[in-house]
Structures are given as C-alpha cells and as structure tokens.
Amino acid sequence: MKLIFTSALACLTILTSSAQIESCPAGTDTNAIPKFSGVPSLVSGSALQQGAVYRYENVVTSPFTMYALVKIENVDKAKVVNIDERDLSNAGNDNRFQPQIAPDNTTLNGDRRGLITFSMTFYSAATNLPAPITGLRFTHYDMDGFTNGTTGWYREMGCVTNATGIITSSNPATQLLNAGDYTANGYLWKQYMGSTTEHGGVSSDPEVALVAEYLAASSVVFRMGYDFKKGNGSNLSSPSYRQYAAKFGCFSFVNGGTMPVMYSSFDAVVNDKSVLVKWITAQEMNNSHFEVERSFNNTDFTTAGIVLDGFAVNGTGKSYQFKDNSPALQEQPVAYYRLKQIDVDGKATYTKVLVVRLQAKPGITMQVSPNPFAESLNLRFNAAASGTAEIRIVNNYGQTLLSKQATISKGFNTVQVDGLNGLTPGMYIAQLIMNGTVIDNQRVIKN
Structure with a gap:
C-alpha cells in the first residue's frame, strides 16, 4: 500500500478491486455523483487550446442541479486531441471525464515528458456560485503504457495537488510509480507514472488507478500526460493520442448548502526582509475576518496579524494581503504560514500550510x-x-x-x-x- 498525504489528515483506504474504487464512503450522497453524459459546449477560448473553457450541463441533479466548467489551464509538450470521448459518436462512460491527449511532436526521438493541466469546477445552477461541497474524490483511471526496447517506455502520467490523501492499490500491488513532488504553475504537484503494461480499453483495474481525496473544495486542478524514455528502443514516429479517464464524486454538501469561504488562491512570497501573504476568495458567506498565522517549526503557530477586510474582485469574492515585517524573520531560515478564517458565529477553519525559505539553502547560491x-x-x-x-x-x-x-x-x-x-x-x-x-x-x- 502507498499512502502519501499533504496534511496531517490521514486516510487508511486500501484499493483491492474495481468495485471498491467505484464505491464511496459511508454518508456520501449517492445522488451527487457527477455524470458527463452530455456533449460539452465551448464557452470561451479556442477549442482544445490553452485557456479553453468547456461547460457540462446537469452533471448533478439532486439535491440541487449543478453544472461543471472544465478549463485547459496549461499545455506543456502535449496537445488535447478531443476534450471528451463523448464527442465521438456519444461513446464513453457517463460517469467519467475522458479527454484524448497526444504528444505535441510528430516524432519522439529522445526523452520527453508532456502534460496538460485541467481544472474542474462545480457550480450551483441556481446561484452560479461554486457548489459548497466537501469530501470530493478524484479518480484517475487506466494509467498504463508500454515498453520501448528493454530500458525505455511510454507511460501515461497523472499529477494532483492540494489533496488530503492519495491512495494507490495494495492488493494486487500497484503498477504505478511514485515519481515524487515538484512545483509548476504555482502548485506543488505529486506525480505518478503509469504501468508499462497495457490494460484493455479504459480500464477500471485498481492497480493502474490513482485516487485523490479532498476536504472542502468545489474545484480540482489535475494534470494528465505522458513520459517517454527512449532507452535502447527506437524513435516513436507519429504517436497517436491515448484515452484518459477521470471520475469526480463521493462528495457531500456542506452545512446544508452554505460554505463560509471558498478560496481562489493563497500564496506567500519573500519581499526584501518581509513576507507578503496574499489570498483571493471566490465566495464568502458569514465571514468575519482572517488571522494570518506563522510558525518556524510547522507545529507551533501564532498570530502574525489580523485582516478584517479586502478589496472586491468579483460579485462574491475579495482580494486580501498581509505584509509580515516581524524582526524574527531575520533570524530564521524558513517560515510557515496558514490562514485562520473566523465566521461571524466564532467558528474557525484553516487553510493549507505554505512554506517560505527566508535564507538561501546551504549548498545553493x-x-x-x-x-x-x-x-x-x-x-x-x-x-x-x-x-x-x-x-x-x-x-x-x-x-x-x-x-x-x-x-x-x-x-x-x-x-x-x-x-x-x-x-x-x-x-x-x-x-x-x-x-x-x-x-x-x-x-x-x-x-
């Protein structure tokens, strides 16, 4: 079993069968499993290009109707051939988002990795606001590939960010390769490479599936792509597209449909001898204020400052920032920051923790x-x-x-x-x- 967590919240699920991968935890609203049965419509941008946004209608119809927006956030050494297999003769699985992705080069004659970054956001059709959901589970299916000679390969890849827990199969043993963490496009990613053994069709086999679980999050950002290693094999001429598949589900609704704050971004950067903490909200309900908390050991957090209000950036959200000028920053190599959001009734929620290096790391100049x-x-x-x-x-x-x-x-x-x-x-x-x-x-x- 492989379990990798980006927070202290743990999950001890072991995937042993395709039936278990399709199931949801107890308490999940079984009606709230998105279905992508309709053909998506292009609502902005150029089709299949970076920045394109597609809309799926009626992905959830109970307890209230939701639609989903899929955006091609970034394109790197890969191309989207089709946004969803359902565009082709209405084929595919109703419960899954199934894009077709190919390398951007007509010939792969050396090691090369390509990735497409997608975002999927669920909205209430009644309010056009991000849906207040929690416990969302993202499943990336059928991460397989093939060998190239005896030392090379072509592997499908999947990357996730900001997940509470990441789960791969234990019995039978996972065929996925944990390729470590990296940063790109402002995210810290956990990347996995697929099997070098092909699995028939768009497989639900647990040994080639990756599951990421989230807390309160109406939007998920993920990457799909490939890793080609030539090894002692031959060039790969005219590589065709491969079918990818993901499922979004297993979520429930927060507080009967209300969530105090939904975040669009949260970042902290060094600025001379201070640290600038900034965040943008997409939606606020019953929000009182924020406390910016700082730690130098990622365990003991204290309040660095209080932010009462921000500047309006859309109809429902605001932009905030706090500049930490504490003299204590000059004595530490690293600082950790998180936000404590306080409701009008005194309840508090916390964001993820950001790490900022204040001094150059030894060995790197x-x-x-x-x-x-x-x-x-x-x-x-x-x-x-x-x-x-x-x-x-x-x-x-x-x-x-x-x-x-x-x-x-x-x-x-x-x-x-x-x-x-x-x-x-x-x-x-x-x-x-x-x-x-x-x-x-x-x-x-x-x-």
Missing part, C-alpha cells in the same frame, strides 16, 4: 545576469542534489508574472528564462524554488 536585463535572464547556481526546480519572476506586490520549470543536476546549473521583453521597466524578484520552498531570491531590474 544563485547568480543572475544580465542585471539590468532586456529580454531574458540567466540563473546560475550550484545545487547540492539533483531534482526539479522552478524559476519565478515576481513583482513588488508578490504577484508571479512568469514561471518556468527546469530539471537540475547536482553541481553547477544554468537556467535561461526567456520571454521577459513584455515586462514593464522596473524592479522585480527572481526566485529559485525547489520542492515548493523558495530557496533564494535576487532583485533584478528590467530596462
């Missing part, structure tokens, strides 16, 4: 050039270990303007960040991030 810059930056640093790094360009308000993922090796590394010519002249911060933690910051100037 970053140099940035040219500085000032015009169109690109070169970041040079020594890394104590191999892994995945993310480079962010951040403005003085703590907003991430550009993000680039890079694979680094132990020792000296150089990463070039292009596409900066569109930035307004002024001062910015270049951040080096590893495993979700800011390792180093350098101020840079755009001419």
